[in-house]
Amino acid sequence: MELTTGAILRRITQTPLSAAAHKLATIILDGIAWKDGYNGLERGTAAFTLGSLADKMGVPRQHLNLLLAELASSALGLFRSKPHGKFAPWLFRFGAVDNLEPEPNHVSATDDTSLSSESKNKMMFVGKIEIRAVSNVHRTPWGDLIKAAKTALPCWNVDTQVIWDAFRSFNQARGNAEVPAGYLLGFMRKWRAKPNQATAGEIRGAAGHNPTPQETEIIDMIKAAPITNRHFHASDLCRAIGSAAYAGRVLAISAQYGCSTFTATLVVHGQAVLEGEITR
Incomplete structure (x- = not known):
């Protein structure tokens, strides 16, 4: 039956x-x-x-x-x-x-x-994905699908925007302007990033593109505050400087480096660790 x-x-x-x-x-x-x-x-x-x-x-x-x-x-x-x-x-x-x-x-x-x-x-990874079309995954039809599909995949604890940035960078490095949507699910199934590599800049480097000085700077700051402790870091920093100041820092970093909110949050945590505001 x-x-x-x-x-x-x-x-x-x-x-x-x-x-x-x-x-x-x-x-x-x-x-x-x-x-x-x-x-x-x-x-x-x-x-x-x-x-x-x-x-x-x-x-x-x-x-x-x-x-x-x-x-x-x-x-x-x-x-x-x-x-x-x-x-x-x-x-x-x-x-x-x-x-x-x-x-x-x-x-x-x-x-x-x-x-x-x-x-x-049903899993609607059908159709074509235009690699250079939209950088913000939440303005595409793929954001919700990535969020739903990753729950039982190796990238389950990686931010949806980071996965999208990594997928686009991977294909851009290979000159792909458009790929079947199923490639995105396959990319997620083969995810091999380590916790402190889960940023768009590092994934670009792994995909064959050498990180720019700005990307290297972001990576170095993020390494000071590992992604696995991000919730504790956020709570500690909010207690230290206040929620409004914390949100302001995240927005400022996002605007300065042109990165996602998730990546900017990790940078803020790393800066706070380096400056002694919170502990690692």
């Missing part, structure tokens, strides 16, 4: 579970990919961090683990794995419903198959 939203939802409602576990199962169902490649996932798989699931459920992490254990031991057979490293999202599947038996007395209505039939729920 072909998996559908309605079929799995019926199995969820027919399975004896606590009310909270039923809610968690439907949240996971809502995130399932119904087409191979959607969100960078295999068909039938959903990706979440435990923190995001706890927030959606409104429960502590300890309670969430109990609910996940309940689903795992139930007839749904929920199982999870983390194949992309410690800090990547967990991948979830309803193992017991991957091979559902036919249900002759229950015919799925049209709305049961909405997730697998509507184009908005």
